[in-house]
Amino acid sequence: MKDNRLFNETDASTDEPPPAFAAETAESSALQTSLFSSMPVQADFSRWNNWTWQMQNRIRSIARLRDYFPGLDSTGIHEAGAKFPFAITPYYASLIRRAERTDPVFAMSVPQMAELFDPACLKDDPLEEDEDMAVPGLVHRYQDRALLISTTSCAMYCRHCTRKRVAGRRDTCITRTRLERAVKYLSMHPEIHDVIISGGDPLTMSTEMLETVIAAVRSVKSVDIIRIGTRTPVVLPMRITDDLVNMLKKYHPIFINTHFNHPVELTPQAIEACGKLADAGIPLGNQSVLLKGINDDPHVMEELLRGLLKARVKPYYLFQCDLVRGVEHFRTPISKGIEIMEYLRGRVSGLGIPLYVVDAPHGGGKIPVLPNYIVSTSPTHTVLRNFEGQMVSYPEPGPHKAPHTGKTDRGDSAAGIWELSSGQHTKIQPQNCARLNRRETRKQTAAMLSPEA
Numbered sequence: 001m002k003d004n005r006l007f008n009e010t011d012a013s014t015d016e017p018p019p020a021f022a023a024e025t026a027e028s029s030a031l032q033t034s035l036f037s038s039m040p041v042q043a044d045f046s047r048w049n050n051w052t053w054q055m056q057n058r059i060r061s062i063a064r065l066r067d068y069f070p071g072l073d074s075t076g077i078h079e080a081g082a083k084f085p086f087a088i089t090p091y092y093a094s095l096i097r098r099a100e101r102t103d104p105v106f107a108m109s110v111p112q113m114a115e116l117f118d119p120a121c122l123k124d125d126p127l128e129e130d131e132d133m134a135v136p137g138l139v140h141r142y143q144d145r146a147l148l149i150s151t152t153s154c155a156m157y158c159r160h161c162t163r164k165r166v167a168g169r170r171d172t173c174i175t176r177t178r179l180e181r182a183v184k185y186l187s188m189h190p191e192i193h194d195v196i197i198s199g200g201d202p203l204t205m206s207t208e209m210l211e212t213v214i215a216a217v218r219s220v221k222s223v224d225i226i227r228i229g230t231r232t233p234v235v236l237p238m239r240i241t242d243d244l245v246n247m248l249k250k251y252h253p254i255f256i257n258t259h260f261n262h263p264v265e266l267t268p269q270a271i272e273a274c275g276k277l278a279d280a281g282i283p284l285g286n287q288s289v290l291l292k293g294i295n296d297d298p299h300v301m302e303e304l305l306r307g308l309l310k311a312r313v314k315p316y317y318l319f320q321c322d323l324v325r326g327v328e329h330f331r332t333p334i335s336k337g338i339e340i341m342e343y344l345r346g347r348v349s350g351l352g353i354p355l356y357v358v359d360a361p362h363g364g365g366k367i368p369v370l371p372n373y374i375v376s377t378s379p380t381h382t383v384l385r386n387f388e389g390q391m392v393s394y395p396e397p398g399p400h401k402a403p404h405t406g407k408t409d410r411g412d413s414a415a416g417i418w419e420l421s422s423g424q425h426t427k428i429q430p431q432n433c434a435r436l437n438r439r440e441t442r443k444q445t446a447a448m449l450s451p452e453a
């Protein structure tokens with residue numbers, strides 16, 4: 001199996017979950033039953049807010065799901081859960097409002113029959129990360145960056161995960177031997193300035209273990225920045241403890257990228273976790289995946305992006321769903337992503353607009369995909385259009401044989417694209433533009449209020 005390439009010489013790995021993660025006591029089970037069947041779920045704060053308790057009590061069986069959702073239709077859950085890893089923190093499960101596919105949290109966390117549909121275009125490793133693995137656990141694809149797979153464990157196994165071949169197959173952490181090999185490789189490649197510590201989810205490791213990994217990477221002089229990819233603020237926000245942030249602060253510059261996909265995930269607890277990280281001086285970015293039935297709606301996406309900004313998280317990437325096994329039911333056409341980006345531009349501050357990318361099959365890397373804003377070009381002018389449909393002529397530097405005439409052409413049927421690209425006209429303006437109507441209203445108001453009026 002491919003994941004064995006990463007962790008097969010481990011001194012920590014085992015085919016069984018570590019004891020700390022395997023325990024399910026009668027007491028904890030009873031607590032969860034009461035938590036989900038009768039509010040409040042936070043009846044016992046000391047345990048509920050303890051991240052190791054959440055890890056120990058993850059839901060990993062239909063029987064446990066039924067404890068929380070007695071009417072659950074379990075068709076396909078066992079089969080899909082046997083094929084792809086399955087675990088949900090009690091916290092994340094508490095965000096489920098309907099135990100069915102139409103609930104975004106349910107759809108992202110509970111195995112479904114649809115995952116078994118396996119068209120030929122889907123692969124175990126669609127991004128060919130294994131092919132770019134310089135030493136076990138270290139992916140070196142782009143010249144100045146490398147990605148370190150530090151653990152195979154996650155708090156919750158996302159149904160749309162790209163690294164299903166690794167995440168959750170076994171709960172293991174990187175071994176000392178492998179970490180040393182990775183550090184040696186980094187030292188021998190001073191062109192690598194940016195290391196992404198990923199997994200699995202690095203924040204499922206103990207703070208001590210995580211610090212060992214971070215300190216080892218930080219010891220490489222040519223590494224400028226360390227990034228950590230984690231979904232714990234979303235699925236296990238109690239993991240963001242004071243101890244953790246105090247440890248992270250010692251290794252700046254540290255960046256964290258997290259993975260919110262839907263506004264319902266932005267709970268007060270998740271926002272507080274992000275705030276703690278931001279207060280520690282850690283810039284936060286978000287990488288969403290465009291998922292059918294979850295966030296493939298411009299209004300849902302707008303709400304998510306606005307919520308992220310309020311939580312001090314910069315929307316960084318919106319990923320087209322990768323061609324990984326088990327995700328066909330989540331895939332949208334690329335045109336859906338373009339439609340959403342078209343909607344966002346002009347409505348949401350540029351600070352809140354992520355870059356929509358296709359992570360190319362065959363390991364080609366991230367390809368930005370945008371609505372087309374360039375309408376035409378000539379040696380002297382480029383014709384651009386904005387979100388309103390206004391078209392403008394941008395004069396290129398240099399001598400212009402056909403200088404602008406100064407005409408502005410609102411409603412001028414003689415103006416076409418050629419007139420813009422040749423510099424005969426400067427713009428074509430659609431009628432009833434909200435922005436210009438606002439401008440006009442302001443002028444009229446100012447005129448009414450002026451002393452001469």
Ligand code: SF4
Pocket residue numbers: 153154155156157158160161162163164167199200201230231
């Ligand atoms: S947290 Fe990341 S690595 Fe883990 S299952 Fe989700 S997407 Fe995959």
